[in-house]
Amino acid sequence: MRLPHKINELRQEPKVLRKRITVLAWGIAALSFVALAASAVQMPGKLASQQALYSQITLPLPAPGPVTTTASIGSQTAQNAFQVYGNARGNESQQNLQNSKELHAVREEIISLRRSVLRLTEQNRRLSSHVKALDEAxxxxxxxxxxxxxxAKTPVEPKQKPATPIETLPAPELLQASAPITTASPLPELKLSEVGTRAAIALPKASNPETVASIPEKASALDLPEFQKTPAAGKLRQSGTRRILRTFFAIELGNFEDANSLESKWQSLREDNPLLLGKLKKRVSAAKVDDSTKYTLTAGPFYNAADTAVVCARLAREKVNCLPTIFQ
Known part of the structure; x- marks a missing residue:
């Protein structure tokens, strides 16, 4: 009953348990080293007392003095003459090359024989067809x-047609003499009173012509839907030094020689097309061309490139030069 009680005490005090386990481990290690030392002391004596199973073999060394060769290279006689032989691999490669050449020649012969057999087969087929045609003839x-x-020798008698009687007619003079003479009857008399009069058609009185259908002098323009500019998509929110740029689009309305003509053209276009150009901003850019200044008129901004195409298409109907571009 004391062993379980001790085990419970050790579980409650882990530090004491660790110390005891450490002491136990050191005791086991000390016992192992003692056993190893005892075996090391006793083993050499036992091995020395054992007898050798095999006797030692000794080889006698040659007597001291000059060393002479035992090979046959130094003496060139008929019996021990030597020579350098060629490389066996080289011979094998030459043999393989010769065999490959012969095999290639055999293949060429087989191919030529096949062609000859095919040619003879075709000639045989043609001759057979000719012989068959001759046999049939x-x-x-x-x-x-x-x-x-x-x-073929029996005479063929012609068939006789039956005789038809010949009809005779009297001469025309005899027919006229025998036929009674008839006189034409007089035409009936027509009275003018009996002839029907043509009915008179009453015509309308002369008056100014009335219009029954009208064609307008100028065809009415197609009713196009009102143009609505696409708003900007989303919002730009940024932080830091870098700037996120958005591309805006515009329409180019032509090049002008001076700023006055450009301004007058812009005012006339806005008055004629208030729905298309009324809310747009004007941009003027100048460029040197052949020692003269050219002014370019652009209007915008548009947030969608498709809107520039729609506006240019509608201005083209009024013969106004328009070209989509970038708003700067």
Missing amino acids: VMHKTSEAEMPSAS
């Missing part, structure tokens, strides 16, 4: 010759 001739010739 000979058989046809012999069949015609064997036909009985009696039918």
